[in-house]
Amino acid sequence: MDFDRINAPTVPSAWLDLDALDHNIKLVNNKTKSINLRLATKSIRSLDVLNYIKERSPHYIGVMSYAADESLYLLQNGFSNIICAYPTLDIDNVSKTFVYTKQGSTMVWMVDRPEHVKALNQIAAIYDEEVKICIDINMSMPIPKLYFGTKRSSLMNKKDLKKLLKFIKQCPHVKVTALMGYEAQIAGLPEHLPGKTLLAPAIRMLKKHSQKQVSQRRGSLVNWLNNQGFNLSIVNGGGSGSMDFTSSQPEITEITVGSxxxxxxxxxxxxxxxEFKPAAGFVLPVTRQPEKGVITCQGGGFIASGANGIDKDPVIHYPDGLSILTDEGFGEVQTPFAIHSSLLKNGTAAKIGDAIWCRHAKAGELCEHFNELSCYRQTNKDSSDKNVRTMTTYRGEGKCFH
Ligand SMILES: Cc1ncc(COP(=O)(O)O)c(C=O)c1O
Structure with a gap:
């Protein structure tokens, strides 16, 4: 990578490598070409980037949002096919989406409990609307003494589903149109986490076992629902880490991809x-040198969400030969790095004014720290992109969704 393409910033800033992004878009398109593609907005958090990917993805069908107010914002900004991935009780924002669904946009809300259905039915009744819902099936694999998956949906089997459907039948303002069975433990769990590499064979084995279970359980629930006359128009599954698997499953109509x-x-x-290339990250300027062998940058605190661990730390992308100091980690508003002695000897160590390139552990969370992404290409072959200098993040639009 040619790291001089963006002049070294004087303040922390975020970067987006358009060549790497294009490469990743092509790979996703290739891996998922047999089904429809839905973009996970949680993992993008920028309208500009969502539009950029959408324009280059022939099987794009819509987006998967993560909150009701975000869904409204997406509708206001021209996105017309949305599934909100997580159940909401924010009926105020749900009601504000009706103006868009009346004009033909598709807005689908996630449910897995009667409380979710009840809230949607009540608000839809007030406005005399019909709300589309998606049933979220828990695709985790509970095995003795181990729960391999995520704790989200309460629906595991046909019995759970039947109970919820009985409740849904009493709600005339909701309509089941979709089913989601997100196999998080296959799509989002890395095999070889730093410091836990001994677990890799066990995780691989569990994933393989879980794939068989997901195929069987999701497939049979979809068949059963269709036989009951539900006529599901959407069966959504998968994520970035399961593209090959999810795309090969006969019951699936679409996959969600973001990260x-x-x-x-x-x-x-x-x-x-x-096969995917790092396409986004942040740059910190070196502003201090407390002692020989240590540099300190402006900016810090970029730890990712989830269970604590070094896998949630950013990684240093460029230059080589720097490491994080365990006492301070990735800092708060300053981040110190240790310089490897070989760089000190050959005189190539980073100094004040230089830029340290890093990558966040998670995709969309990077955008919560910056108003814009500075875009660059290693090759300026594509003249149509000459004007692309920056892309605005949700944060840059003054938006903060949870
Ligand atoms: C419901 C759902 N679908 C799909 C995904 C996949 O997103 P990504 O491709 O960013 O891993 C996620 C991520 O957490 C999710 O929660």
Missing amino acids: AYYKPAYFDYMDTMH
């Missing part, structure tokens, strides 16, 4: 992601 586009550091630890 693969930026390829953040967490996905470096996943077997299925090696």
